[in-house]
Amino acid sequence: xxxxxxxxxxxxxxxxxxxxxxxxxxxxxxxxxxxxxxxxxxxxxxxxxxxxxxxxxxxxxxxxxxxxxxxxxxxxxxxxxxxxxxxxxxxxxxxxxxxxxxxxxxxxxxxxxxxxxxxxxxxxxxxxxxxxxxxxxxxxxxxxxxxxxxxxxxxxxxxxxxxxxxxxxxxxxxxxxxxxxxxxxxxxxxxxxxxxxxxxxxxxxxxxxxxxxxxxxxxxxxxxxxxxxxxxxxxxxxxxxxxxxxxxxxxxxxxxxxxxxxxxxxxxxxxxxxxxxxxxxxxxxxxxxxxxxxxxxxxxxxxxxxxxxxxxxxxxxxxxxxxxxxxxxxxxxxxxxxxxxxxxxxxxxxxxx
Ligand SMILES: Cc1ncc(COP(=O)(O)O)c(C=O)c1O
Numbered sequence: 426x427x428x429x430x431x432x433x434x435x436x437x438x439x440x441x442x443x444x445x446x447x448x449x450x451x452x453x454x455x456x457x458x459x460x461x462x463x464x465x466x467x468x469x470x471x472x473x474x475x476x477x478x479x480x481x482x483x484x485x486x487x488x489x490x491x492x493x494x495x496x497x498x499x500x501x502x503x504x505x506x507x508x509x510x511x512x513x514x515x516x517x518x519x520x521x522x523x524x525x526x527x528x529x530x531x532x533x534x535x536x537x538x539x540x541x542x543x544x545x546x547x548x549x550x551x552x553x554x555x556x557x558x559x560x561x562x563x564x565x566x567x568x569x570x571x572x573x574x575x576x577x578x579x580x581x582x583x584x585x586x587x588x589x590x591x592x593x594x595x596x597x598x599x600x601x602x603x604x605x606x607x608x609x610x611x612x613x614x615x616x617x618x619x620x621x622x623x624x625x626x627x628x629x630x631x632x633x634x635x636x637x638x639x640x641x642x643x644x645x646x647x648x649x650x651x652x653x654x655x656x657x658x659x660x661x662x663x664x665x666x667x668x669x670x671x672x673x674x675x676x677x678x679x680x681x682x683x684x685x686x687x688x689x690x691x692x693x694x695x696x697x698x699x700x701x702x703x704x705x706x707x708x709x710x711x712x713x714x715x716x717x718x719x720x721x722x723x724x725x726x727x728x729x730x731x732x733x734x735x736x737x738x739x740x741x742x743x744x745x746x747x748x749x750x751x752x753x754x755x756x757x758x759x760x761x762x763x764x765x766x767x768x769x770x771x772x773x774x775x776x777x778x
Contacts, residue, residue, distance in 0.1 A: 526557015
């Protein structure tokens with residue numbers, strides 16, 4: 426069941442010959458992908474965007490690999506390609522992590538451009554699609570996000586979390602490698618493992634040894650009910666989450682009280698209250714967050730670089746250029762969100778009067 430369920434995930438980005446298995450979650454899956462990167466490019470640096478999941482830095486430290494964060498672009502929170510090119514030209518890059526759906530803002534790194542730089546600089550490319558990996562099935566992506574999802578199949582490894590957008594309870598991540606021969610890296614000669622068949626044994630090609638089978642059964646059953654195909658019911662829910670995010674963005678952008686730094690690439694919306702300074706906007710976000718919760722509207726908070734907003738938005742550009750602003754954040758990941766956007770916006774307004 427694990428093999429079949431993982432093969433269906435791989436098929437969404439066109440892989441039929443690959444190595445992949447389920448994991449306890451996204452962090453372990455990314456650990457495994459970067460472990461393989463480190464085995465193939467020993468001692469070389471791991472690069473990821475400053476908005477990538479914080480565990481990439483920690484994982485690199487666990488693996489004893491140097492880690493560097495790349496700046497993100499002001500316009501959309503994606504990896505700054507010019508900065509990547511400059512850094513790659515200096516050399517010693519083992520792997521670039523492209524996040525397709527950053528945890529904070531849902532930004533989709535420019536994978537086509539990263540893959541083009543791979544041709545010149547020969548680093549590995551790992552896609553962290555733990556949050557956003559399924560969105561390639563949606564039918565309402567921006568052209569830039571569409572282009573990124575359309576070339577996932579050219580990456581060296583991919584992580585996607587069924588326990589995020591794949592409708593699974595916690596305990597279900599997935600890591601996949603384009604080249605099945607990386608299996609050789611897992612070879613060991615322990616005297617106490619034995620097998621009753623010569624088939625590929627997933628416990629022998631994963632960092633974790635014993636794992637529960639329940640997550641494989643649940644994922645397999647879910648994918649039987651809701652196949653991972655474009656135009657299907659599962660895909661329609663992803664598109665609906667995205668429509669909900671676009672609708673909330675439209676309402677926020679049209680109201681003078683709010684500032685949206687950039688439109689969502691997936692289903693995560695971030696915004697700030699308009700204010701005279703970053704400190705004032707931050708204090709207002711905190712207050713609105715608390716009052717919204719009391720109104721049963723459960724938002725999130727995220728501290729974003731002030732440079733994500735138009736220069737001068739919060740006072741003089743030179744005052745906020747290096748600063749940050751506490752923003753409000755909403756993840757519209759449930760099918761019900763599309764029908765609730767109006768109510769969400771009304772409660773937000775009522776919480777900020
Ligand atoms: C992009 C991304 N990568 C990795 C992770 C870590 O995944 P997990 O919490 O399943 O270990 C997350 C979690 O939110 C994530 O959003």
